[in-house]
Amino acid sequence: MDKNIEIEIRGPLSKEEFDNLVKFFEEKGKKTSEKDRVLIDYSTFLEGGVEKRKKDIRLRVTNGIPEIIVKVGEWGGTEQRKELSVFTKPGEFDTLVEIFGELGFSKGMLCVRKSKVYEYKDIEFALVEVPGHSYYYEAEKMASNNENGDELIKELENVCKELKLNIFDKKQFFEYVDKLNKEANEIFDYKNNTPNYFKNRFNLK
Numbered sequence: 795m796d797k798n799i800e801i802e803i804r805g806p807l808s809k810e811e812f813d814n815l816v817k818f819f820e821e822k823g824k825k826t827s828e829k830d831r832v833l834i835d836y837s838t839f840l841e842g843g844v845e846k847r848k849k850d851i852r853l854r855v856t857n858g859i860p861e862i863i864v865k866v867g868e869w870g871g872t873e874q875r876k877e878l879s880v881f882t883k884p885g886e887f888d889t890l891v892e893i894f895g896e897l898g899f900s901k902g903m904l905c906v907r908k909s910k911v912y913e914y915k916d917i918e919f920a921l922v923e924v925p926g927h928s929y930y931y932e933a934e935k936m937a938s939n940n941e942n943g944d945e946l947i948k949e950l951e952n953v954c955k956e957l958k959l960n961i962f963d964k965k966q967f968f969e970y971v972d973k974l975n976k977e978a979n980e981i982f983d984y985k986n987n988t989p990n991y992f993k994n995r996f997n998l999k
Contacts, residue, residue, distance in 0.1 A: 797936040800865065800877045801946045803954065805961045806970065807921070807929040815921055815931065815957070816910060823914035831856045831909070832996050834891065834902035834982050838975065845968050850875070851899065853890050855992070858999045860887040871967030874943040877936075884999050888992050895984035903975055904982040906996075915953050927978040930970070931959065 807815065819825070833854035837847045850865035860882045867875035882890065909922040920932040933950045937943055954961055962970065992998055 797938045798877055799937040799939065799941070799943065800873075800875050800934060801937050801943050801950065802875075802932055802934045803872045803947065803950050803961055804930055804932050804967065805871075805954065805959050806966075807931055807959075809929060811959075812921055812923070812929040815919075818957075819910075819912035819914055819919060819921075823912040823919070825910065825912050826918070827857075827911045829856050829907070829909045829911060829920075831907045832887075832992065832998075833905050833907070834894075835905060836894065836899045836902040838903045839901040844971055844975070845870075852902075853887070853894060855887040855996075855998060858884045860884070860890055862890065870964040871962035872947060872964075874937075874947070885993070887998055888990050891984070891987065891992060895987060900984040902982045903979045905974070905979045917950060917953055924974060924978045927974070 831854055833852050836851045836853075837849060838844055840847060840849070840851070842848065848866065848868060850863075850869060852863045854861050854863060861879055862882070863877070863879045865875040865877050867873065869875065906925055907922055908925060909920045911918060911920045913919075916935070918932075918934045920934070922930050922932065924930075933954055935946050935950065937946055951961060
């Protein structure tokens with residue numbers, strides 16, 4: 795059975811908490827990757843906006859590998875969403891942006907993120923840095939349709955509580971997203987796009 799339901803919870807981290815968690819997971823967990831990511835989140839400008847959307851439509855490029863990713867379902871810090879993803883070849887991110895622009899996805903939030911990803915107690919923990927701004931974590935498990943998502947959320951919450959991590963409630967999560975959109979992210983408008991903009995700006999291969 796395919797595991798394509800993403801079960802995820804998130805919470806804020808101070809710089810000190812971020813550094814302490816890195817140290818802890820380096821000792822007690824297993825590091826799986828470091829991610830340099832640039833993404834365009836088109837959903838902010840679709841019907842439902844930040845809070846009410848049921849589809850999360852993004853283009854992202856992680857460590858040079860472009861990806862189209864759509865998540866279906868409600869979001870709000872703690873969520874269970876179906877995840878659909880297709881990777882393309884390095885060097886194709888600008889072409890994807892152009893394809894999406896011509897399909898009518900003309901505006902999105904442009905975000906830059908760096909993360910260290912660990913496995914701990916069968917949970918994937920991403921410790922995320924918003925460069926020059928703030929830190930947060932994502933705790934995630936993938937599930938199949940016949941698994942109980944609520945039970946998995948409980949499991950994630952219990953491990954986060956053991957680690958003394960704060961968990962965003964819906965209100966706090968959307969306040970944080972709003973803050974990021976105002977202070978750290980920027981609006982990408984396809985009508986101002988130039989050839990190889992992302993390749994040149996972010997040094998993509």
